[in-house]
Amino acid sequence: MNTPSVNKSLILNYFAGTASPMQKRLIRDWLASEENQELYFEWLAEWQTQSPQYLVQHADARFDAFIDFMKENPPVKKEVCTETEVSPVTIQIGERFVFRKKWLIAACFLLCFLTWAGREKIYFKTFRTPYGQTSTVTLDDGTRVILNANTSMTVPRFGFGNKTREVTLDGEAFFVVKHTIDNKKFLVKTARKFEVMVLGTEFSVYTRSQEAKVLLKKGKVQVRYTQGSKTNQIMMKPGDLMTLQKTGKPNLKTKTDTKTLTAWTEHRFVFDKTPLKEVTRQIREHYGMQIAIPDSTFANRAVSGTFQPESGEELLTLLSEMFGFKLDRSGKTILVISN
Numbered sequence: 001m002n003t004p005s006v007n008k009s010l011i012l013n014y015f016a017g018t019a020s021p022m023q024k025r026l027i028r029d030w031l032a033s034e035e036n037q038e039l040y041f042e043w044l045a046e047w048q049t050q051s052p053q054y055l056v057q058h059a060d061a062r063f064d065a066f067i068d069f070m071k072e073n074p075p076v077k078k079e080v081c082t083e084t085e086v087s088p089v090t091i092q093i094g095e096r097f098v099f100r101k102k103w104l105i106a107a108c109f110l111l112c113f114l115t116w117a118g119r120e121k122i123y124f125k126t127f128r129t130p131y132g133q134t135s136t137v138t139l140d141d142g143t144r145v146i147l148n149a150n151t152s153m154t155v156p157r158f159g160f161g162n163k164t165r166e167v168t169l170d171g172e173a174f175f176v177v178k179h180t181i182d183n184k185k186f187l188v189k190t191a192r193k194f195e196v197m198v199l200g201t202e203f204s205v206y207t208r209s210q211e212a213k214v215l216l217k218k219g220k221v222q223v224r225y226t227q228g229s230k231t232n233q234i235m236m237k238p239g240d241l242m243t244l245q246k247t248g249k250p251n252l253k254t255k256t257d258t259k260t261l262t263a264w265t266e267h268r269f270v271f272d273k274t275p276l277k278e279v280t281r282q283i284r285e286h287y288g289m290q291i292a293i294p295d296s297t298f299a300n301r302a303v304s305g306t307f308q309p310e311s312g313e314e315l316l317t318l319l320s321e322m323f324g325f326k327l328d329r330s331g332k333t334i335l336v337i338s339n
Contacts, residue, residue: 006030008043015047128152129171131288132311134267141165142178143186146265149286174204174265177219194225194244203236204262208285212244217258225250263306269315273302279319280336287312290333298325298338 006027013019014027030036129135129147137145137153141161147153151171156164161180166187177186179200188196190207194214201219206212214223216236223234227248234242234250241256263270264286271279277299280291289312293299303323309315316334320327328335 006036008039011040011043012047015044123157124154125157126152126154132286134264139167141180141184141186144176144178146174148172148174148264150288169205169207171208172204172206172264174202174262176202192244193248194223197222197224210281211246214242215256215258215261216240217262223250267308269307269309271303271305271307273304275299276301276303276323276325276336279303283312283315289313289316291316291336292330292333293336295338298336301338 010019010023011027014024019027031040127135127137127145127147129149129151131150133149135147137147139145139155139160143165145153145167148171151169151173153170153173154168156166161184165180165184166189168189168191170191175186175188175198177198177200183199186198186200188198188205190205190212192207192212194207194212196203196205196214198219198221201221202217203219203221204213204215204217206214214221214236216238218238221236223236223242225232225234225244225248227250232250234252236242236252237254239255239258241253241261243251243253245251257272260270260272269282277293280293283289284291301323303319305322307315307318309318316327316336319325320336324339326337326339328337
């Protein structure tokens with residue numbers, strides 16, 4: 001019986017997890033050659049590039065298998081020539097051998113790092129909006145998402161809409177979720193220990209450092225949040241606004257003005273007796289500007305009006321002219337000072 005040889009096709013099958021036990025033993029013996037070890041990593045890198053869907057499931061195992069093999073079968077140290085006269089050719093071969101060995105070790109660590117660090121980029125797509133801009137994204141399942149400024153949303157690259165309908169949000173977004181025939185649930189996850197589960201509806205989610213908010217415009221959503229060691233649930237109805245403080249304690253308001261609270265989706269700022277400190281917080285989050293109000297009493301002054309500015313500087317200037325306060329700069333910080 002002819003002994004099968006190890007070739008690129010067999011190695012690729014091994015990476016994909018389809019090699020037989022006999023083929024695995026054959027590959028193990030084949031790896032005893034340092035030249036083959038070089039090929040092994042070249043083909044592994046090529047396979048990972050062409051088959052990202054197998055990366056998490058198989059690539060780590062293939063790398064670990066090689067490391068285990070090297071531990072059990074350390075390279076045999078070659079005798080160094082001790083003759084006085086050494087030909088230039090011999091020296092070049094020796095240097096090439098050392099370089100190859102160093103390259104292989106470096107490749108091992110590099111491949112391990114890329115496998116770990118690149119996993120998120122391969123398996124997930126992130127949509128980001130810079131300061132001062134909003135954007136609209138249509139997901140593979142037909143769901144439309146409007147991302148507010150300074151916001152990021154992560155979505156699985158593979159199987160979204162079929163296997164999963166989960167996204168992770170950091171910032172603020174308005175969702176118009178597409179209903180599916182099989183009633184597959186849509187889940188918005190956050191880093192604030194709460195998540196929003198829906199079927200088909202329109203709602204917004206706000207999650208930043210100070211607080212988190214969920215506003216329901218149409219349909220029905222379930223908010224799951226963690227308070228201490230306990231996980232709780234709240235069913236929301238249209239017009240409900242739920243706010244979560246840092247402590248995890250919820251505050252539910254009903255019959256809110258959803259049009260005003262989602263005005264940012266139309267590039268508008270709507271203030272209705274809004275404290276000036278809240279106004280400057282919104283400007284800071286939307287445009288990335290550093291704003292401070294030294295006078296704490298003046299910071300509570302009420303501001304009302306609708307604005308559709310081109311920039312944060314324009315909005316601050318309009319507010320200062322309408323409500324009678326001055327703007328001053330201290331380094332990169334804009335100071336709001338009462339007249």
